[in-house]
Amino acid sequence: MPASAQIHQPLYEVKADLFRGLAHPLRIRVLEILSEQVARSYDGDPTDGDAMGGEVGGVPVSDLLQQTGLEASHLSQHLSVLRRNNLVVGERRGSQVFYRLAYPQVADLLAVARVLLREILQTNQDRLTSSESLPAVGNSHRRDRTAR
Amino acid sequence: MPASAQIHQPLYEVKADLFRGLAHPLRIRVLEILSEQVARSYDGDPTDGDAMGGEVGGVPVSDLLQQTGLEASHLSQHLSVLRRNNLVVGERRGSQVFYRLAYPQVADLLAVARVLLREILQTNQDRLTSSESLPAVGNSHRRDRTAR
DNA sequence: ATGCGATATGATGAAGTTATCAATTCATCA
DNA sequence: TGATGAATTGATAACTTCATCATATCGCAT
Incomplete structure (x- = not known):
């Protein structure tokens, strides 16, 4: 890689970092929980009673913990990745920490x-059911790597 | 995690996989090149003459090679990741392979x-220039990890 | 101040990803 | 057919990331 890229377009790097922050099932899970919470706060869906969700602003770690069934330190580590990537912010309120999407x-x-x-x-579904074998590219032996 | 999640929502997994496919600067680079090409094909920007860009459909690997300055096998490997993640498709036309966005x-x-x-x-910029130190969360010593 | 609940950090082995080099395949042309 | 150019695959060492356990911090109540 040319050194010029370092100064002028670390942009690819930055963007890749962003995606890297998203590149884990648990982190997606967490982000979706936080997104939901945002959505709910708009239309005031009453189904979450009060025992279940954050109310004022953000979801407490304890909620994330029970919704994901994770071990505390594991979740915390992923939260830290999300924080580092500026995807979420956490705010301490009393003894709990509430997370929400950063943007x-x-x-x-x-x-x-x-x-x-x-x-x-x-x-992919369609391809499977109709089994139309496209020649595709990769020196085409090794077909159907389907399930990754 | 309940076993039901395995069958019913490997969705997080799948989505994370998608992002993982994007989680590398070179792959972003490639995708942006391919996106540009798509955009150009709409308004027919004439600045690419002919020596530089794919014309019919897709960008040939040779172009990607010179635009990224990569070693062939390295690029190929990344292309293969993109293909596996269904982000691009490659089509052989004669002795060259042309890539384009899958969607x-x-x-x-x-x-x-x-x-x-x-x-x-x-x-982040704003935070830097005004140095408003938010208490943030993470047991807040260790400030400014800026450049990752 | 001490202890407890709630989170976060550190350290470490296991698992996955990336870069590099060698070997292979496919298409074209002599 | 054999050589050549274009691209892909394979193998492997260097590097990251993930999961787990132990330890530390913060805030609140005693």
Whole structure:
């Protein structure tokens, strides 16, 4: 890699970092929980009573803990990754820490990803059921690596 | 995690996989090149003459090679990751292979990421110049890990 | 101040990813 | 057919990331 890229376009790096922050199932899980909470705060869905969700602003770690069934330190580590990548912010209120998305755009990103994913999955589905064997590319032996 | 999650929501996994596919500067680079090419094909920007860009559909690997300055096998490996994640498709035409985005939504995803990134960077910028020290959360010593 | 509940950090082995080099395949042309 | 250019695959060492356990910090109540 040319040194010039270092100074002028670490942009790819930064963007890649952003995605790297998202590149783990648990972190996605957490972000979706936080997105939901944002969404709920708009239309005031009453189904969460009070025992279940954050109310004022953000979801307490304890909630995330029980919703994910994770070990505390493990979750904490992932939260720290999310924090480092500026995807969430945590705020201490009393003895608990409440997390929320750092920017509403994070939810957008997840939403767009969801759309793309739907396309992808559907296409794959179709390919399977109609078994139309596209020649594709990769020196084409080794077909159907389907399930990654 | 309940076993039901395995069958019913490997969704987090799948989504995380998607992001993992994006989680590398070179792959972002490649995707942006391919996105550009898509964009250009709409408004027919004439600045690419002919020596530089794919014309019919997709960008040939040779172009990606010279634009990224990578070693062939290295690029190929990343392309293979992108292919595996259904982000691009490659098509052999004669002795060359032409790549393009598998779905236009991939470009959307990048665009949304760009927006988010702009927010993030700007906020960080602001924080730096005004040095308003938020208590933040993480047992708050160790400030300013800035450059990751 | 001491102790407790709630989170966060550190350290470490296991697992996964990236970069590099060698070997292979496919298409074209002599 | 054999040589050549274009791209992919395989193998492997260097590097990261993840999961787990132990330890530390913060805030609140005693």
